[in-house]
Amino acid sequence: MPISALTGSRLRERRVALGLRQADLAETVGISASYLNLIEHNRRRIGDALLARLAQALGQPVEAFQEGIAAAVLDDLRAAAGRLPGAEIDRSEDFAGRFPGWAATVIGLHQRVAGLERALEAMSDRMSQDPHLSASLHEVLSAVASVRSTAAILAETQDIEPEWQARFLGNLQDDSKRLALGAEALVRYLDTAGQAEEQGLASPQEELEAWLASTDWQGADTRGLVSAAARHMADQWRAQAARDLAAYPAAGFAAVVAESGSDPVAVAARFGGDVLAAFRRIALQPGLQAGLVVCDASGTLTFRKPLAGFGLPRFGAACPLWPLFAALSRPMTPIEMVVETAGPVPARFRVRAFCQPRFPQGSRGPELREAAMLILPEQGRAGEALPIGSTCRICQRHACAARREPSILQG
Amino acid sequence: MRQVLLVEDEANIAEALRFILSRDGWAVSVLADGARALAEVARLRPDLVILDSMLPGMSGLEILTALRADPDHAGLPILMLTAKGQLRDREAAERAGVSAFMSKPFDNSEIRALVRDLLGA
Numbered sequence: 001m002p003i004s005a006l007t008g009s010r011l012r013e014r015r016v017a018l019g020l021r022q023a024d025l026a027e028t029v030g031i032s033a034s035y036l037n038l039i040e041h042n043r044r045r046i047g048d049a050l051l052a053r054l055a056q057a058l059g060q061p062v063e064a065f066q067e068g069i070a071a072a073v074l075d076d077l078r079a080a081a082g083r084l085p086g087a088e089i090d091r092s093e094d095f096a097g098r099f100p101g102w103a104a105t106v107i108g109l110h111q112r113v114a115g116l117e118r119a120l121e122a123m124s125d126r127m128s129q130d131p132h133l134s135a136s137l138h139e140v141l142s143a144v145a146s147v148r149s150t151a152a153i154l155a156e157t158q159d160i161e162p163e164w165q166a167r168f169l170g171n172l173q174d175d176s177k178r179l180a181l182g183a184e185a186l187v188r189y190l191d192t193a194g195q196a197e198e199q200g201l202a203s204p205q206e207e208l209e210a211w212l213a214s215t216d217w218q219g220a221d222t223r224g225l226v227s228a229a230a231r232h233m234a235d236q237w238r239a240q241a242a243r244d245l246a247a248y249p250a251a252g253f254a255a256v257v258a259e260s261g262s263d264p265v266a267v268a269a270r271f272g273g274d275v276l277a278a279f280r281r282i283a284l285q286p287g288l289q290a291g292l293v294v295c296d297a298s299g300t301l302t303f304r305k306p307l308a309g310f311g312l313p314r315f316g317a318a319c320p321l322w323p324l325f326a327a328l329s330r331p332m333t334p335i336e337m338v339v340e341t342a343g344p345v346p347a348r349f350r351v352r353a354f355c356q357p358r359f360p361q362g363s364r365g366p367e368l369r370e371a372a373m374l375i376l377p378e379q380g381r382a383g384e385a386l387p388i389g390s391t392c393r394i395c396q397r398h399a400c401a402a403r404r405e406p407s408i409l410q411g
Numbered sequence: 412m413r414q415v416l417l418v419e420d421e422a423n424i425a426e427a428l429r430f431i432l433s434r435d436g437w438a439v440s441v442l443a444d445g446a447r448a449l450a451e452v453a454r455l456r457p458d459l460v461i462l463d464s465m466l467p468g469m470s471g472l473e474i475l476t477a478l479r480a481d482p483d484h485a486g487l488p489i490l491m492l493t494a495k496g497q498l499r500d501r502e503a504a505e506r507a508g509v510s511a512f513m514s515k516p517f518d519n520s521e522i523r524a525l526v527r528d529l530l531g532a
Contacts, residue, residue, distance in 0.1 A: 138465060142494075144516045145515035146423040149424065149517065153427055153430060153431060171427070175423055
Protein backbone atom coordinates (compact mmCIF):
# COMPACT_ATOMS: atom_id res chain seq x y z
CA MET A 1 0.00 0.00 0.00
CA PRO A 2 1.46 3.41 -0.89
CA ILE A 3 2.31 5.81 1.88
CA SER A 4 -0.30 8.54 2.18
CA ALA A 5 0.55 12.19 1.78
CA LEU A 6 -1.01 12.57 5.20
CA THR A 7 1.02 9.86 6.92
CA GLY A 8 3.07 12.57 8.63
CA SER A 9 -0.05 14.23 10.00
CA ARG A 10 -1.27 10.90 11.37
CA LEU A 11 2.08 10.22 12.98
CA ARG A 12 1.95 13.62 14.60
CA GLU A 13 -1.61 13.12 15.85
CA ARG A 14 -0.67 9.80 17.43
CA ARG A 15 2.49 11.19 19.04
CA VAL A 16 0.64 14.16 20.50
CA ALA A 17 -2.12 11.86 21.76
CA LEU A 18 0.51 9.78 23.58
CA GLY A 19 2.04 12.92 25.08
CA LEU A 20 5.39 12.11 23.50
CA ARG A 21 7.86 14.89 22.71
CA GLN A 22 9.07 15.06 19.13
CA ALA A 23 12.68 14.92 20.30
CA ASP A 24 12.06 11.76 22.35
CA LEU A 25 10.33 9.92 19.51
CA ALA A 26 13.04 10.99 17.07
CA GLU A 27 15.72 9.62 19.38
CA THR A 28 13.87 6.33 19.78
CA VAL A 29 13.78 5.69 16.04
CA GLY A 30 17.26 7.08 15.39
CA ILE A 31 16.57 10.28 13.41
CA SER A 32 16.93 13.96 14.23
CA ALA A 33 14.05 15.83 15.75
CA SER A 34 14.19 18.36 12.91
CA TYR A 35 13.83 15.57 10.35
CA LEU A 36 10.87 14.12 12.23
CA ASN A 37 9.33 17.59 12.27
CA LEU A 38 9.57 17.76 8.48
CA ILE A 39 8.02 14.28 8.18
CA GLU A 40 5.17 15.20 10.51
CA HIS A 41 4.42 18.24 8.40
CA ASN A 42 4.40 16.06 5.27
CA ARG A 43 7.44 17.87 3.92
CA ARG A 44 9.54 14.71 3.61
CA ARG A 45 8.56 11.34 2.22
CA ILE A 46 9.05 8.54 4.68
CA GLY A 47 10.54 5.16 3.81
CA ASP A 48 8.92 1.85 4.70
CA ALA A 49 11.61 0.91 7.24
CA LEU A 50 11.41 4.21 9.09
CA LEU A 51 7.61 4.10 9.06
CA ALA A 52 7.77 0.62 10.58
CA ARG A 53 10.05 1.87 13.38
CA LEU A 54 7.82 4.87 14.04
CA ALA A 55 4.69 2.71 14.06
CA GLN A 56 6.31 0.35 16.55
CA ALA A 57 7.40 3.24 18.78
CA LEU A 58 3.88 4.66 18.63
CA GLY A 59 2.35 1.27 19.45
CA GLN A 60 0.22 0.86 16.35
CA PRO A 61 0.43 -1.21 13.16
CA VAL A 62 1.86 0.47 10.09
CA GLU A 63 -1.55 0.29 8.43
CA ALA A 64 -2.98 2.64 11.04
CA PHE A 65 -0.97 5.41 9.46
CA GLN A 66 -2.00 4.42 5.95
CA GLU A 67 -5.70 3.87 6.44
CA GLY A 68 -8.08 6.28 4.83
CA ILE A 69 -5.80 6.40 1.85
CA ALA A 70 -8.76 6.85 -0.47
CA ALA A 71 -9.77 10.12 1.17
CA ALA A 72 -6.20 11.36 1.05
CA VAL A 73 -5.91 10.34 -2.60
CA LEU A 74 -9.09 12.23 -3.43
CA ASP A 75 -7.88 15.35 -1.64
CA ASP A 76 -4.57 15.16 -3.47
CA LEU A 77 -6.25 14.56 -6.82
CA ARG A 78 -8.49 17.59 -6.33
CA ALA A 79 -5.47 19.69 -5.41
CA ALA A 80 -3.68 18.46 -8.54
CA ALA A 81 -6.74 19.19 -10.67
CA GLY A 82 -6.95 22.69 -9.24
CA ARG A 83 -3.55 23.50 -10.68
CA LEU A 84 -4.84 23.70 -14.25
CA PRO A 85 -8.38 24.00 -15.57
CA GLY A 86 -9.92 21.17 -17.58
CA ALA A 87 -9.95 18.17 -15.27
CA GLU A 88 -13.31 16.63 -14.30
CA ILE A 89 -12.97 17.23 -10.58
CA ASP A 90 -16.39 15.70 -9.87
CA ARG A 91 -15.16 12.40 -11.32
CA SER A 92 -12.01 12.19 -9.15
CA GLU A 93 -13.33 9.24 -7.16
CA ASP A 94 -14.21 7.32 -10.29
CA PHE A 95 -10.77 8.00 -11.74
CA ALA A 96 -8.93 6.96 -8.57
CA GLY A 97 -11.02 3.80 -8.29
CA ARG A 98 -10.60 2.66 -11.88
CA PHE A 99 -7.00 3.74 -12.40
CA PRO A 100 -5.25 3.75 -9.01
CA GLY A 101 -1.81 3.62 -10.61
CA TRP A 102 -2.50 6.62 -12.83
CA ALA A 103 -4.04 8.49 -9.90
CA ALA A 104 -0.88 7.90 -7.87
CA THR A 105 1.19 9.11 -10.82
CA VAL A 106 -0.85 12.32 -11.17
CA ILE A 107 -0.57 12.95 -7.43
CA GLY A 108 3.14 12.20 -7.47
CA LEU A 109 3.69 14.63 -10.33
CA HIS A 110 1.62 17.30 -8.62
CA GLN A 111 3.60 16.90 -5.39
CA ARG A 112 6.85 16.92 -7.30
CA VAL A 113 5.88 20.14 -9.09
CA ALA A 114 4.81 21.74 -5.80
CA GLY A 115 8.12 20.67 -4.24
CA LEU A 116 10.10 22.08 -7.14
CA GLU A 117 8.18 25.34 -6.95
CA ARG A 118 9.02 25.63 -3.27
CA ALA A 119 12.67 24.81 -3.98
CA LEU A 120 12.75 27.32 -6.84
CA GLU A 121 11.35 30.01 -4.63
CA ALA A 122 13.76 29.24 -1.81
CA MET A 123 16.79 29.14 -4.12
CA SER A 124 15.76 32.30 -5.93
CA ASP A 125 15.22 34.17 -2.71
CA ARG A 126 18.39 32.87 -1.21
CA MET A 127 20.46 33.90 -4.20
CA SER A 128 19.05 37.39 -4.17
CA GLN A 129 18.92 37.93 -0.43
CA ASP A 130 21.99 36.27 0.99
CA PRO A 131 24.66 38.98 0.69
CA HIS A 132 27.48 36.65 1.73
CA LEU A 133 26.66 34.08 -0.92
CA SER A 134 26.13 36.76 -3.55
CA ALA A 135 29.47 38.44 -2.77
CA SER A 136 31.35 35.11 -2.70
CA LEU A 137 29.90 34.03 -6.04
CA HIS A 138 30.70 37.40 -7.57
CA GLU A 139 34.30 37.11 -6.40
CA VAL A 140 34.66 33.63 -7.89
CA LEU A 141 32.96 34.62 -11.15
CA SER A 142 35.18 37.68 -11.53
CA ALA A 143 38.31 35.58 -11.02
CA VAL A 144 37.05 32.96 -13.49
CA ALA A 145 36.25 35.65 -16.06
CA SER A 146 39.74 37.07 -15.74
CA VAL A 147 41.43 33.66 -15.92
CA ARG A 148 39.44 32.63 -18.97
CA SER A 149 40.10 35.82 -20.90
CA THR A 150 43.78 36.01 -19.94
CA ALA A 151 44.43 32.35 -20.68
CA ALA A 152 42.80 32.75 -24.10
CA ILE A 153 45.04 35.71 -24.86
CA LEU A 154 48.15 33.72 -23.97
CA ALA A 155 47.00 30.68 -25.92
CA GLU A 156 45.75 32.45 -29.02
CA THR A 157 48.08 35.43 -29.46
CA GLN A 158 51.09 34.18 -31.41
CA ASP A 159 53.00 37.44 -31.53
CA ILE A 160 52.49 38.63 -27.97
CA GLU A 161 55.26 40.89 -26.68
CA PRO A 162 57.39 39.38 -23.86
CA GLU A 163 56.47 42.14 -21.40
CA TRP A 164 52.75 41.59 -22.02
CA GLN A 165 53.23 37.86 -21.73
CA ALA A 166 54.97 38.29 -18.37
CA ARG A 167 52.27 40.65 -17.21
CA PHE A 168 49.46 38.25 -18.15
CA LEU A 169 51.24 35.32 -16.55
CA GLY A 170 51.47 37.37 -13.34
CA ASN A 171 47.76 38.19 -13.61
CA LEU A 172 46.98 34.50 -14.08
CA GLN A 173 48.91 33.63 -10.96
CA ASP A 174 47.13 36.35 -8.96
CA ASP A 175 43.74 35.24 -10.21
CA SER A 176 44.39 31.58 -9.56
CA LYS A 177 45.22 32.40 -5.93
CA ARG A 178 42.14 34.57 -5.70
CA LEU A 179 40.05 31.82 -7.21
CA ALA A 180 41.38 29.30 -4.71
CA LEU A 181 40.62 31.63 -1.80
CA GLY A 182 37.15 32.39 -3.16
CA ALA A 183 36.38 28.71 -3.65
CA GLU A 184 37.60 27.90 -0.13
CA ALA A 185 35.41 30.65 1.30
CA LEU A 186 32.42 29.29 -0.59
CA VAL A 187 33.07 25.71 0.54
CA ARG A 188 33.49 26.88 4.15
CA TYR A 189 30.26 28.81 3.95
CA LEU A 190 28.29 25.99 2.37
CA ASP A 191 29.89 23.40 4.65
CA THR A 192 28.96 25.33 7.80
CA ALA A 193 25.42 25.54 6.55
CA GLY A 194 25.60 21.91 5.43
CA GLN A 195 23.64 20.28 8.21
CA ALA A 196 21.03 22.99 8.12
CA GLU A 197 20.88 22.69 4.34
CA GLU A 198 20.14 18.97 4.58
CA GLN A 199 17.06 19.91 6.52
CA GLY A 200 16.13 22.59 4.00
CA LEU A 201 17.10 25.35 6.42
CA ALA A 202 18.68 28.46 4.99
CA SER A 203 18.99 31.00 7.80
CA PRO A 204 19.60 31.10 11.57
CA GLN A 205 15.99 32.20 12.04
CA GLU A 206 14.72 29.19 10.12
CA GLU A 207 17.06 26.91 12.05
CA LEU A 208 15.78 28.36 15.32
CA GLU A 209 12.18 27.85 14.26
CA ALA A 210 12.81 24.24 13.18
CA TRP A 211 14.49 23.57 16.52
CA LEU A 212 11.58 25.13 18.41
CA ALA A 213 9.13 23.07 16.35
CA SER A 214 11.08 19.91 17.18
CA THR A 215 10.66 20.68 20.90
CA ASP A 216 6.94 21.42 20.50
CA TRP A 217 7.82 25.13 20.80
CA GLN A 218 9.17 24.72 24.31
CA GLY A 219 12.86 25.29 23.43
CA ALA A 220 14.68 22.76 25.59
CA ASP A 221 18.25 21.63 24.86
CA THR A 222 20.09 23.90 22.37
CA ARG A 223 22.72 21.28 21.47
CA GLY A 224 20.83 20.30 18.34
CA LEU A 225 21.41 23.72 16.81
CA VAL A 226 24.15 23.89 14.18
CA SER A 227 25.02 27.56 13.75
CA ALA A 228 26.33 29.89 16.44
CA ALA A 229 23.86 32.55 15.31
CA ALA A 230 20.92 30.21 15.88
CA ARG A 231 22.24 29.24 19.32
CA HIS A 232 22.52 32.93 20.24
CA MET A 233 18.96 33.53 19.05
CA ALA A 234 17.82 30.48 21.01
CA ASP A 235 19.36 31.85 24.23
CA GLN A 236 17.49 35.13 23.70
CA TRP A 237 14.31 33.24 22.96
CA ARG A 238 14.60 31.19 26.14
CA ALA A 239 15.17 34.30 28.26
CA GLN A 240 12.06 35.88 26.75
CA ALA A 241 10.05 32.69 27.30
CA ALA A 242 11.08 32.71 30.97
CA ARG A 243 9.88 36.31 31.33
CA ASP A 244 6.62 35.46 29.58
CA LEU A 245 6.08 32.53 31.92
CA ALA A 246 6.72 34.74 34.96
CA ALA A 247 4.14 37.25 33.70
CA TYR A 248 1.63 34.53 32.82
CA PRO A 249 2.17 31.64 35.29
CA ALA A 250 1.16 28.18 34.18
CA ALA A 251 -1.30 27.73 37.05
CA GLY A 252 -4.74 28.47 35.69
CA PHE A 253 -3.41 29.90 32.44
CA ALA A 254 -5.04 27.36 30.13
CA ALA A 255 -8.41 27.93 31.81
CA VAL A 256 -8.18 31.70 31.35
CA VAL A 257 -7.19 31.22 27.70
CA ALA A 258 -10.12 28.90 27.09
CA GLU A 259 -12.52 31.24 28.85
CA SER A 260 -11.35 34.17 26.70
CA GLY A 261 -11.66 32.19 23.47
CA SER A 262 -7.87 32.45 22.98
CA ASP A 263 -8.03 36.23 22.93
CA PRO A 264 -4.57 37.58 23.91
CA VAL A 265 -5.90 41.05 24.68
CA ALA A 266 -8.47 39.65 27.11
CA VAL A 267 -5.86 37.34 28.67
CA ALA A 268 -3.47 40.26 29.12
CA ALA A 269 -6.22 42.27 30.79
CA ARG A 270 -6.93 39.42 33.22
CA PHE A 271 -3.26 39.03 34.19
CA GLY A 272 -2.36 42.72 33.89
CA GLY A 273 0.50 41.73 31.59
CA ASP A 274 2.11 42.68 28.30
CA VAL A 275 -0.19 41.97 25.31
CA LEU A 276 2.50 40.63 22.96
CA ALA A 277 3.73 38.31 25.72
CA ALA A 278 0.16 37.00 25.96
CA PHE A 279 0.24 36.31 22.18
CA ARG A 280 3.42 34.24 22.65
CA ARG A 281 2.19 32.40 25.73
CA ILE A 282 -1.06 31.41 24.02
CA ALA A 283 0.46 30.41 20.68
CA LEU A 284 3.31 28.41 22.21
CA GLN A 285 1.24 26.28 24.58
CA PRO A 286 2.27 22.63 24.12
CA GLY A 287 0.14 20.79 21.60
CA LEU A 288 -2.02 23.80 20.70
CA GLN A 289 -3.05 24.11 17.05
CA ALA A 290 -2.15 27.78 16.69
CA GLY A 291 0.20 29.75 14.48
CA LEU A 292 2.03 32.93 15.35
CA VAL A 293 3.86 35.53 13.28
CA VAL A 294 5.70 38.53 14.67
CA CYS A 295 7.12 41.43 12.68
CA ASP A 296 9.03 44.61 13.31
CA ALA A 297 8.14 48.09 12.02
CA SER A 298 9.64 47.32 8.59
CA GLY A 299 7.22 44.41 8.20
CA THR A 300 10.05 41.87 8.40
CA LEU A 301 8.87 38.61 9.94
CA THR A 302 11.00 38.02 13.03
CA PHE A 303 9.20 34.90 14.25
CA ARG A 304 7.07 32.26 12.54
CA LYS A 305 5.22 29.40 14.12
CA PRO A 306 3.41 27.71 11.23
CA LEU A 307 -0.09 26.28 11.28
CA ALA A 308 -1.15 23.66 8.73
CA GLY A 309 -2.90 25.28 5.79
CA PHE A 310 -1.69 28.81 6.50
CA GLY A 311 1.36 29.39 4.30
CA LEU A 312 4.17 31.44 5.80
CA PRO A 313 6.88 32.74 3.46
CA ARG A 314 10.36 31.38 4.18
CA PHE A 315 11.97 34.51 2.79
CA GLY A 316 10.99 37.98 1.77
CA ALA A 317 7.86 39.92 2.41
CA ALA A 318 4.56 38.29 3.35
CA CYS A 319 1.13 39.05 1.91
CA PRO A 320 0.47 42.77 2.55
CA LEU A 321 -3.19 41.98 3.23
CA TRP A 322 -2.43 40.12 6.44
CA PRO A 323 -4.14 41.85 9.40
CA LEU A 324 -0.68 41.79 11.02
CA PHE A 325 0.33 44.71 8.82
CA ALA A 326 -2.94 46.57 9.36
CA ALA A 327 -2.19 46.34 13.09
CA LEU A 328 1.29 47.73 12.48
CA SER A 329 -0.23 50.99 11.29
CA ARG A 330 -2.72 51.12 14.18
CA PRO A 331 -0.71 50.62 17.39
CA MET A 332 -2.54 49.47 20.52
CA THR A 333 -5.70 48.67 18.52
CA PRO A 334 -6.69 44.99 18.52
CA ILE A 335 -7.79 43.52 15.19
CA GLU A 336 -9.77 40.30 14.85
CA MET A 337 -11.11 38.83 11.62
CA VAL A 338 -11.58 35.66 9.59
CA VAL A 339 -9.25 35.21 6.63
CA GLU A 340 -9.27 32.74 3.74
CA THR A 341 -6.08 31.46 2.16
CA ALA A 342 -5.47 31.10 -1.59
CA GLY A 343 -4.79 27.84 -3.45
CA PRO A 344 -6.64 24.80 -4.70
CA VAL A 345 -8.02 24.02 -1.24
CA PRO A 346 -8.74 27.35 0.52
CA ALA A 347 -8.83 27.27 4.30
CA ARG A 348 -10.26 29.70 6.82
CA PHE A 349 -8.57 30.99 9.96
CA ARG A 350 -9.50 33.37 12.74
CA VAL A 351 -6.65 35.78 13.26
CA ARG A 352 -6.01 38.32 15.99
CA ALA A 353 -3.37 41.00 15.57
CA PHE A 354 -1.94 43.68 17.80
CA CYS A 355 0.90 46.19 17.55
CA GLN A 356 2.77 47.52 20.54
CA PRO A 357 5.13 50.53 20.33
CA ARG A 358 8.22 50.71 22.55
CA PHE A 359 10.56 53.54 23.46
CA PRO A 360 13.69 51.79 24.77
CA GLN A 361 15.70 55.05 24.80
CA GLY A 362 13.00 57.18 26.37
CA SER A 363 10.91 59.94 24.88
CA ARG A 364 13.85 61.34 22.88
CA GLY A 365 14.73 58.01 21.34
CA PRO A 366 13.16 56.25 18.35
CA GLU A 367 9.78 54.56 18.52
CA LEU A 368 10.07 50.84 17.86
CA ARG A 369 7.01 48.87 16.85
CA GLU A 370 6.40 45.16 17.06
CA ALA A 371 3.24 43.45 15.89
CA ALA A 372 2.01 39.90 16.40
CA MET A 373 -0.73 37.85 14.75
CA LEU A 374 -2.24 34.75 16.33
CA ILE A 375 -3.66 32.28 13.80
CA LEU A 376 -6.35 29.80 14.85
CA PRO A 377 -8.27 27.28 12.75
CA GLU A 378 -11.79 28.49 11.91
CA GLN A 379 -14.57 25.93 11.65
CA GLY A 380 -17.27 26.44 9.05
CA ARG A 381 -17.36 28.58 5.95
CA ALA A 382 -20.25 30.92 6.73
CA GLY A 383 -19.85 34.68 6.58
CA GLU A 384 -17.32 37.04 5.06
CA ALA A 385 -13.61 36.27 5.05
CA LEU A 386 -10.69 38.41 3.96
CA PRO A 387 -8.91 36.76 1.00
CA ILE A 388 -5.19 36.61 1.70
CA GLY A 389 -2.11 34.72 0.48
CA SER A 390 1.35 33.74 1.66
CA THR A 391 3.62 35.88 -0.49
CA CYS A 392 3.11 37.27 -3.99
CA ARG A 393 5.65 34.97 -5.65
CA ILE A 394 3.68 31.83 -4.81
CA CYS A 395 0.17 33.26 -4.54
CA GLN A 396 -2.42 32.23 -7.10
CA ARG A 397 -4.62 35.32 -6.67
CA HIS A 398 -3.27 36.76 -9.90
CA ALA A 399 -5.67 39.72 -10.02
CA CYS A 400 -5.00 40.77 -6.40
CA ALA A 401 -4.96 44.56 -6.00
CA ALA A 402 -2.06 44.28 -3.55
CA ARG A 403 0.16 42.23 -5.88
CA ARG A 404 3.81 43.36 -5.88
CA GLU A 405 5.22 40.99 -8.46
CA PRO A 406 3.97 38.21 -10.77
CA SER A 407 3.49 34.77 -9.27
CA ILE A 408 5.72 31.91 -10.34
CA LEU A 409 2.68 29.62 -10.09
CA GLN A 410 0.24 29.15 -12.92
CA GLY A 411 -3.31 30.26 -12.34
CA MET B 412 40.40 55.81 -34.22
CA ARG B 413 37.10 54.79 -32.59
CA GLN B 414 37.05 55.35 -28.84
CA VAL B 415 35.89 52.74 -26.29
CA LEU B 416 35.41 53.60 -22.62
CA LEU B 417 35.65 50.52 -20.41
CA VAL B 418 34.27 51.01 -16.88
CA GLU B 419 35.48 47.95 -14.97
CA ASP B 420 36.88 47.79 -11.43
CA GLU B 421 38.41 44.31 -11.80
CA ALA B 422 41.94 45.30 -12.85
CA ASN B 423 42.90 42.02 -14.52
CA ILE B 424 39.67 41.78 -16.51
CA ALA B 425 40.12 45.40 -17.58
CA GLU B 426 43.69 44.68 -18.65
CA ALA B 427 42.70 41.64 -20.70
CA LEU B 428 39.86 43.53 -22.40
CA ARG B 429 42.01 46.53 -23.08
CA PHE B 430 44.62 44.25 -24.68
CA ILE B 431 42.28 42.37 -27.01
CA LEU B 432 40.27 45.43 -28.04
CA SER B 433 43.36 47.54 -28.60
CA ARG B 434 44.77 44.89 -30.92
CA ASP B 435 41.54 45.16 -32.93
CA GLY B 436 42.33 48.82 -33.49
CA TRP B 437 40.09 50.48 -30.91
CA ALA B 438 41.35 53.20 -28.59
CA VAL B 439 40.48 51.87 -25.14
CA SER B 440 40.27 54.01 -21.99
CA VAL B 441 39.79 52.23 -18.68
CA LEU B 442 38.03 53.62 -15.65
CA ALA B 443 37.62 51.72 -12.38
CA ASP B 444 35.43 54.20 -10.50
CA GLY B 445 31.72 54.20 -11.34
CA ALA B 446 31.22 57.62 -9.76
CA ARG B 447 33.46 59.22 -12.39
CA ALA B 448 31.91 57.49 -15.38
CA LEU B 449 29.46 60.23 -16.38
CA ALA B 450 32.12 62.94 -16.29
CA GLU B 451 34.46 60.72 -18.30
CA VAL B 452 31.81 60.08 -20.95
CA ALA B 453 31.22 63.84 -21.22
CA ARG B 454 34.95 64.50 -21.53
CA LEU B 455 35.95 61.63 -23.79
CA ARG B 456 32.81 61.41 -26.00
CA PRO B 457 33.41 57.66 -26.61
CA ASP B 458 31.85 55.71 -29.48
CA LEU B 459 31.07 52.80 -27.17
CA VAL B 460 30.83 52.34 -23.39
CA ILE B 461 31.42 48.93 -21.78
CA LEU B 462 29.97 48.88 -18.28
CA ASP B 463 30.46 46.34 -15.54
CA SER B 464 27.25 45.94 -13.52
CA MET B 465 28.83 45.99 -10.06
CA LEU B 466 31.02 49.06 -9.65
CA PRO B 467 32.15 51.16 -6.69
CA GLY B 468 30.60 54.59 -6.37
CA MET B 469 27.85 54.15 -8.93
CA SER B 470 26.49 50.89 -10.32
CA GLY B 471 26.45 50.04 -14.01
CA LEU B 472 22.66 50.29 -14.02
CA GLU B 473 22.75 53.76 -12.45
CA ILE B 474 25.29 54.94 -15.01
CA LEU B 475 23.23 53.47 -17.85
CA THR B 476 20.05 55.12 -16.57
CA ALA B 477 21.76 58.49 -16.22
CA LEU B 478 23.26 58.27 -19.71
CA ARG B 479 19.95 57.34 -21.30
CA ALA B 480 18.26 60.26 -19.51
CA ASP B 481 20.64 62.63 -21.29
CA PRO B 482 19.53 63.31 -24.90
CA ASP B 483 23.19 63.67 -25.91
CA HIS B 484 23.78 60.00 -25.10
CA ALA B 485 20.44 58.50 -26.07
CA GLY B 486 21.99 56.68 -29.04
CA LEU B 487 25.36 55.87 -27.49
CA PRO B 488 26.05 52.11 -27.76
CA ILE B 489 26.38 50.65 -24.26
CA LEU B 490 27.48 47.09 -23.60
CA MET B 491 26.80 45.76 -20.10
CA LEU B 492 28.91 43.02 -18.50
CA THR B 493 26.87 40.93 -16.04
CA ALA B 494 27.61 37.83 -14.02
CA LYS B 495 25.79 34.77 -15.30
CA GLY B 496 22.44 34.20 -13.63
CA GLN B 497 21.78 37.82 -12.70
CA LEU B 498 18.50 37.75 -14.57
CA ARG B 499 16.95 40.59 -12.62
CA ASP B 500 19.94 42.84 -13.40
CA ARG B 501 19.60 42.06 -17.07
CA GLU B 502 15.89 42.77 -17.09
CA ALA B 503 16.42 46.08 -15.31
CA ALA B 504 19.16 47.04 -17.77
CA GLU B 505 16.95 46.14 -20.72
CA ARG B 506 14.25 48.42 -19.38
CA ALA B 507 16.86 51.17 -18.94
CA GLY B 508 17.87 50.90 -22.60
CA VAL B 509 21.09 48.88 -22.73
CA SER B 510 22.36 48.05 -26.25
CA ALA B 511 23.78 44.59 -25.54
CA PHE B 512 24.88 42.19 -22.79
CA MET B 513 27.88 39.98 -22.29
CA SER B 514 27.96 37.44 -19.49
CA LYS B 515 31.01 36.85 -17.35
CA PRO B 516 32.99 34.72 -17.88
CA PHE B 517 33.03 35.78 -21.52
CA ASP B 518 34.66 34.40 -24.64
CA ASN B 519 37.25 36.79 -26.08
CA SER B 520 36.20 36.23 -29.68
CA GLU B 521 32.53 36.79 -28.80
CA ILE B 522 33.12 40.10 -27.07
CA ARG B 523 35.38 41.26 -29.91
CA ALA B 524 32.63 40.44 -32.42
CA LEU B 525 30.01 42.20 -30.32
CA VAL B 526 32.16 45.32 -30.01
CA ARG B 527 32.72 45.34 -33.80
CA ASP B 528 28.99 45.02 -34.27
CA LEU B 529 28.13 47.81 -31.85
CA LEU B 530 30.66 50.10 -33.48
CA GLY B 531 29.24 49.30 -36.92
CA ALA B 532 32.56 48.03 -38.16
